[in-house]
Amino acid sequence: MTEIEHCRILRFTAEGDETVEDAVTVEEPLTLFLNGKELVTLLCSPSYAEQLAVGFLFTEGIIEKGEDIEGIRCYEGKGVVNVSIRGNGIPGANRGSRRITSGCGGGTSFYRDQDLKRLSKVSSQEKFDRAEITALMQEMGRKSRLFRETGGVHSSALARGGALVLFREDIGRHNAIDKIIGECILSHIPFDDACLMTSGRITSEITRKAGVAGIPVIASRSAPTSLAIRMAKELDLTIIGFVRGKRMNIYTAGWRISGG
């Protein structure tokens, strides 16, 4: 299960041309079965397949907690993981992330009926120090080995009590976050008082995933979108963007951020 492949490339530079061996990030399809029935194929980095499967099922609202899972079977090398759960999951739950089956709701930022049922205001009263956010984002950058070697992945991390407790890289922003949340569920790491860090942009899907998990803060090196901000306001979830050096922008629920 290697995360890097080497391939021969032709490199053009101002100084001349050369044929070199270059490091490329590995992308592989992972087909997720639920109770033996094919659910979705995710294109992802080939690591932590079980965590990705569990995180996906949770953030897509198909399971509610780790206890819903009866067993996980990973067929390594085949790109297949089967998760057995009690019953068929939450009735009416989403089956596949981009196939969204409900129309747009009126007067709300949530574009799927089941989101309205699953999502409620984030209850955590946890506060976060801004100097801590700055330091954690720098630490995440230092850990991003696969990105430094290949330039082809996003990073995500979970921070609690001023420290990074989990760190994952994946070709997909969503996958990296699902791997974090899946690991939390499998290893009983609480996330309802944590800060979710990402190298990627904060879109509505990222905000929805954090909201389903009840995670109070999302911090990114990059930009949020309008819909992410609108959702986060409704959920009282803190969005921090452009965490670069000592700068950062607080878009929503700034009361959770202290220090100065």
Place this chain on the structure above:
Amino acid sequence: MTEIEHCRILRFTAEGDETVEDAVTVEEPLTLFLNGKELVTLLCSPSYAEQLAVGFLFTEGIIEKGEDIEGIRCYEGKGVVNVSIRGNGIPGANRGSRRITSGCGGGTSFYRDQDLKRLSKVSSQEKFDRAEITALMQEMGRKSRLFRETGGVHSSALARGGALVLFREDIGRHNAIDKIIGECILSHIPFDDACLMTSGRITSEITRKAGVAGIPVIASRSAPTSLAIRMAKELDLTIIGFVRGKRMNIYTAGWRISGG
């Protein structure tokens, strides 16, 4: 149909804190109906909805050509577009991009059965000059107004005969490319001798979309993945990555790139 929203944010800098109006890129759900039946909801930038719908149907293998379309109806402000096509589209075609219904094929890079049917080697013998690729990538960067203002979008462009003929920005890499290809189909702009430019990473999904369209070259500022490279080799499609300044890496089908 505005692409930028302004919102009040709290900005922390080393010099102090300030409350400012910040420009944020707009994200909206667009629900695509096919012959009156709901197909998929895409999260995208609110522009060129018809082009996005047509490009998506084409690159996902649901229509084969512009003549398959009988009518397009866009319900602006409701985030809905309906495309009427002859019949029900290509039999067995994919219905939604991340819900991939076939397992992994053996001995091929293509993870969906229908891709094997739709994809064949790129036939174009067109050559591209490397100095031209460098200049076009710089031009795309200069055009990326929405990115400069918000940091929240990807750019894509179509280059033919040494010039950028189309340019689009979207919160999604895939959407920006689908908007380009959809516009080509609706406006009868040939793309089988063109270079597809993108600010985003070249994953297998991007390569598959270009392959379905028969586009001979994809050039990116960013990295490709292993699966994208493997697909491109099978399709004899040229992948150029890390086009920055006068540098670039040629990963596959280098015979199309001339100059030096």
